[in-house]
Amino acid sequence: MGPGEQAETVIDLRGIQKWFDDNHVLRGVDLTVTRGEHVCVFGPSGSGKSTLLRTINLLEEPQRGSVRILGVEYGPGVDGEVGRGRAPAKQLRQHVGMVFQQFNLFPHMTVLDNVAIALRRVRGVDRAEAEERAARQLRRVGLLQKVSAYPSQLSGGQQQRVAIARALVLDPDVMLFDEPTSALDPELVGEVLGAMRDLAETGMTMVVVTHEMGFAREIGDQNVFMDEGVIVEQGGREIYTDSREARTRDFIRAVL
Amino acid sequence: MTFDTALVVERLPQMLAATRLTLGVSLLAFVLAVLVGLVMAAGRRSRLVPARALSFVYVNVFRGAALYVLVIWLFNGLAVATGILLSALTVGVLALTLLNSAYLAEVFRAAISGVDHGQWEAGNAIGLSRWDVFRRVVAPQAARIAVPATGNHLVDALKDSSILAVIAVPELMFVTNGIAQTTFRPFELYVTAAGIYLAIVFVLSWGLRRLERRLGVSGTRPVAPVV
Ligand SMILES: Nc1ncnc2c1ncn2[C@@H]1O[C@H](COP(=O)(O)OP(=O)(O)OP(=O)(O)O)[C@@H](O)[C@H]1O
Ligand SMILES: [Mg+2]
Numbered sequence: 001m002g003p004g005e006q007a008e009t010v011i012d013l014r015g016i017q018k019w020f021d022d023n024h025v026l027r028g029v030d031l032t033v034t035r036g037e038h039v040c041v042f043g044p045s046g047s048g049k050s051t052l053l054r055t056i057n058l059l060e061e062p063q064r065g066s067v068r069i070l071g072v073e074y075g076p077g078v079d080g081e082v083g084r085g086r087a088p089a090k091q092l093r094q095h096v097g098m099v100f101q102q103f104n105l106f107p108h109m110t111v112l113d114n115v116a117i118a119l120r121r122v123r124g125v126d127r128a129e130a131e132e133r134a135a136r137q138l139r140r141v142g143l144l145q146k147v148s149a150y151p152s153q154l155s156g157g158q159q160q161r162v163a164i165a166r167a168l169v170l171d172p173d174v175m176l177f178d179e180p181t182s183a184l185d186p187e188l189v190g191e192v193l194g195a196m197r198d199l200a201e202t203g204m205t206m207v208v209v210t211h212e213m214g215f216a217r218e219i220g221d222q223n224v225f226m227d228e229g230v231i232v233e234q235g236g237r238e239i240y241t242d243s244r245e246a247r248t249r250d251f252i253r254a255v256l
Numbered sequence: 257m258t259f260d261t262a263l264v265v266e267r268l269p270q271m272l273a274a275t276r277l278t279l280g281v282s283l284l285a286f287v288l289a290v291l292v293g294l295v296m297a298a299g300r301r302s303r304l305v306p307a308r309a310l311s312f313v314y315v316n317v318f319r320g321a322a323l324y325v326l327v328i329w330l331f332n333g334l335a336v337a338t339g340i341l342l343s344a345l346t347v348g349v350l351a352l353t354l355l356n357s358a359y360l361a362e363v364f365r366a367a368i369s370g371v372d373h374g375q376w377e378a379g380n381a382i383g384l385s386r387w388d389v390f391r392r393v394v395a396p397q398a399a400r401i402a403v404p405a406t407g408n409h410l411v412d413a414l415k416d417s418s419i420l421a422v423i424a425v426p427e428l429m430f431v432t433n434g435i436a437q438t439t440f441r442p443f444e445l446y447v448t449a450a451g452i453y454l455a456i457v458f459v460l461s462w463g464l465r466r467l468e469r470r471l472g473v474s475g476t477r478p479v480a481p482v483v
Contacts (some may be wrong), residue, residue: 117257
């Protein structure tokens with residue numbers, strides 16, 4: 001990006017607050033993600049990482065806060081003032097792809113149908129074109145030979161790569177990953193991280209919750225340490241070597 | 257005592273004709289029960305409080321009803337209370353439908369809840385509408401879960417239809433009673449009737465097992481693509 005050129009803001013979260021009953025899980029989170037940026041989120045279990053990621057595509061509704069994607073407001077607003085003016089979640093999901101820890105592939109559909117269904121049902125693309133575009137995404141994650149397999153016939157690593165292709169097929173502006181490798185056997189982690197690395201290199205905007213510190217250090221342009229529902233510290237790669245906050249240092253030392 | 261085979265052979269056509277009504281009543285009631293059961297299961301999951309309340313009451317009233325009592329009440333009681341006179345056949349189909357639909361609503365509800373919540377989330381995350389997530393993602397998986405229990409209710413409806421003899425629906429049991437009373441050979445005739453019920457249940461069970469296999473309920477083989 002040339003000097004003076006302003007990167008487009010893809011995600012803009014302001015004052016996000018989320019309660020599960022009395023449990024105040026997100027206590028005012030701000031986060032801005034610009035196009036092409038790779039954001040890694042880490043922190044202890046229960047700190048609210050998944051909940052934060054899920055509010056970005058409204059799988060969780062925050063009670064307070066602004067969720068702006070490409071300038072459009074989908075959240076209730078910082079004081080809950082947006083009300084009926086907000087755009088529907090379905091529109092948001094045209095721009096945001098998500099990959100889950102447990103893959104969540106559709107077990108009764110072939111790999112090809114798993115990827116093609118969104119094109120068919122959401123975009124109204126005809127079968128032949130949907131299948132061709134799905135196959136293209138599957139080639140991208142190295143699974144073209146598995147188009148007619150069912151998810152149960154694949155390894156965990158392969159399933160997660162199909163899930164990545166399924167999210168990519170709608171050509172999202174940003175991809176969210178919630179611990180995409182933590183359900184995998186250690187020997188299968190590499191292939192999924194490899195697919196994510198390739199994706200990062202294409203310039204895809206990504207927000208990744210991960211415990212894979214090595215991977216985070218490699219791709220993380222913006223690195224976010226969360227604890228108890230707030231962002232404790234955020235910064236560039238230097239966060240992993242000399243963080244300002246003692247809590248961040250302790251956490252990194254413990255997981256490395 | 258000797259087994260009067262000749263009598264059985266002589267009366268079998270009459271009994272098989274009555275069996276057609278047994279099959280007709282129970283299959284019709286079953287199909288209606290599946291439809292009503294689906295509606296009630298949807299009601300239990302609805303966002304609308306009146307829909308939830310209505311289906312809750314429906315399910316709990318008719319699941320608790322004894323078929324015999326329901327049949328007699330619909331046939332005699334309803335007319336006294338409201339002046340609505342239903343034919344015996346209508347009462348039969350209605351009673352079997354009410355009872356089985358209440359059970360099936362619970363079967364379907366449990367099957368839908370039995371599908372991993374992550375499936376809804378994945379469907380939502382790729383932008384499918386709520387209806388499409390249900391129709392394309394959740395329902396096919398719920399159907400596999402529901403098939404064995406649903407099949408049991410088909411078998412139940414068939415056997416339970418024999419109770420309709422008390423209101424003179426001319427199905428297999430009623431006709432058998434009649435023949436037994438006039439020929440004084442209850443042993444042969446009820447053995448024959450039992451054999452007919454058994455044969456139908458056997459065929460139904462075989463068909464259901466095939467369906468289960470095709471849907472991959474018991475094995476791992478998945479169903480055909482649904483996109
Ligand atoms: N659906 C839910 N209902 C109730 N409480 C929830 C729900 N989801 C999360 N929580 C609670 O919110 C808090 C934050 O959970 P979250 O899953 O966001 O943490 P996390 O940082 O992703 O943890 P982990 O590293 O274990 O995945 C926890 O206390 C959790 O119990
Ligand atoms: Mg989590």
